[in-house]
Amino acid sequence: MSEVPLTHILFLSTCLFFIGIYGLFTRRNMITMLMSIELMLNSVNINFVAFNKYLYPEKLDGIFFTIFVITIAAAEAAVAIAIIINLYRSHHSIDVEDATEMKY
């Protein structure tokens, strides 16, 4: 079975990253924005794993980093959801356009 070339994997991760960015900037719903951020994090994870496997197969640093990122992402999701719940309680909406009090 022929191996998948590295470039394909990098292409996949880049696609995922920019889909994430696009979602982050275009969506007004905070949950969707959170999901977009998760997409971006996962694209980074893919990069870590791919480079680890293709460039330094004898080491495990990239994989460790990926596990760290997943852990942090879980914590971040918990915090973000807490913020969203609070926002909903105070504004009865989770649309970011509705929460612009902190401006000039």
Next chain:
Amino acid sequence: MSHPIYIALIPIIPLACFFVLGLFGRKYFTNSAGIIGTLGLLSSTLLSLVTAYEYFFVSGKINGVYQKIEVVKYTWLEFSKGISIDMGILIDPITVMMLVVVSFVSLMVHLFSLGYMKGETRFATYYAFLALFTFSMLGLVLSSNIFQIYLFWELVGVSSFLLIGFYFEKPSAVAASKKAFIVTRFADLGFLIGILILSFYSHTLDFGVLIERLTSTGSTFLITINAASFLGVSALTWGLLLVFIGGAGKSAMFPLHIWLPDAMEGPTPVSALIHAATMVVAGVFLVARLFPVFAISNPEALQVVMYTGAFSAFFAAVIACTQTDIKRVLAYSTMSQIGYMMFALGVSKYHGEEGLGYMGSMFHLFTHAFFKSLLFLGAGAVIHMVHSNEMKDMGGLRKLMPITHLCFLIACLAIAGIPPFSGFFSKEEILMASFESNKLVYAVALLTSGLTAFYMFRLYFSIFWSKEADTHQTHHGEGTWTMKIPLILLAILAVVAGFAPISSWITADGNPIKSSVPISFSVLPVSLAIAGILLATRLFKTSNELPQRIAIQLGSFYTAASRKFYIDEVYIFVTKKVLFNLIGRPAAWFDKNIVDGLMNLLAKLTASLSELIKGYQSGKVQDYALYFFGGIAGLIIAFIYLWK
């Protein structure tokens, strides 16, 4: 002195009274405030008398010379080594005399006010202010440091302001208190600059050291201060003259006298205390305190003191002859008598027998305090009875108020200089001193003493004789016993104070001198005084047309005198027309347009800049995220292409 503590108590008791009455008086001591204040002051007076006894008869004299004793000295603010503001107590003959005078007159006024101010809504406040004033005045005379005296000087000014403006619902009282405060404050500016000059050159603020450094011949301080000059006048003369301006402001010397007649808007006992016996002599006291410097090192400045005093004495006496408000007559008379004290200092020299003027000045201060406060309190009793200050509302009161009448007569005789009343003795000393030193001043003084007798008896006859009393005004009697006792006590003092051997107690250099004025010398002033009295008797004893006709004969001179020689108008012209238009308005224009304009420009620039960039803080999370990514992208580009 072995017991300094009780001397410190003399000013502290009135201060305590001030705090107690000022803080709790209106609530808890509405009726007893007067008793509390009077008792407090009674103890101060007794302590003053003890101090005087102790000083003059027991411990003040060393080798036949009265010493300056520094009882307490506490360094309060130290600027540099040697220059410090101390809070101290300095005891010397004039201090002791002033202690007795101030506390005694203040006690009499406290007592008199018990009846006079009865039923006032702000009775307790009145006593609190009186206590504050007494405290400041006692502190002033006890000061051992020239800056300490300045502090108390200002406190005296404030308490005088409060008391003149006591009836603050009367616009004229408010205006008078403001006028008094501003004029004296203006003069105090001179005083402050004078203090700075003197202390700058002598490197000290302490009276004893200052006087010693500026009087001992050959001292380096004296040489430098004489060498430094400004506009051709030496720094020492400037310093002393500026200090004298401060003194002239408080003592109502020409041309800074304009506040004193208006200050009569205050309650009459206050006028007796502040504007007759105590505060207005503070200027004389100040010159006397620095007298060695004046007399030994700088006779030029002393000349100025002399001419200012002599002119004020005569000028005020002329005005006093034309006034119709009895308190104003007394105010001008006060100014005239203080003029006497000032020129007596001016003609005096320092050593031995030549210091007669100094001694006479202090003697006159002493006797004047009693008979002038008696006159004011008597006037207060009269005003209390007829509810008017104008002479035309009075007349024939001698039957209705016999005690007041008698006391007032004694005071008039004393101020006119008729023997054996107290004013005679002190005035003779002054006349003698000026006769020996300056004939011109002597002539002015003589003329003034004749005028004094005339206007005092004009006042006396207008109040107590002139016409039959208007009986329906007599709804109450002469006043309570608390009003009569001070009158009687002061009258006794006005008679006997002249016999006090002041010449062996208070002299310029501390050595007792023997002063004897020959009887032949007294003939002229006394006969002039009697002539003045006779003239007043002829004109005013029974109401007639003669004074009117004389006034018309004198024409414009009489008008000018009765309008106080238009000094007030000159002040108004100078301040309103000249100062406001030439300095005030341009300064205001500069402030409004240039200074404010600069600030407004800065503010506008900042505002427009913020208008430009404030849109970036939109409050939208996604905008911020965009800037963030934009920033990252920019940094990446910079790292890759620019910063290799």
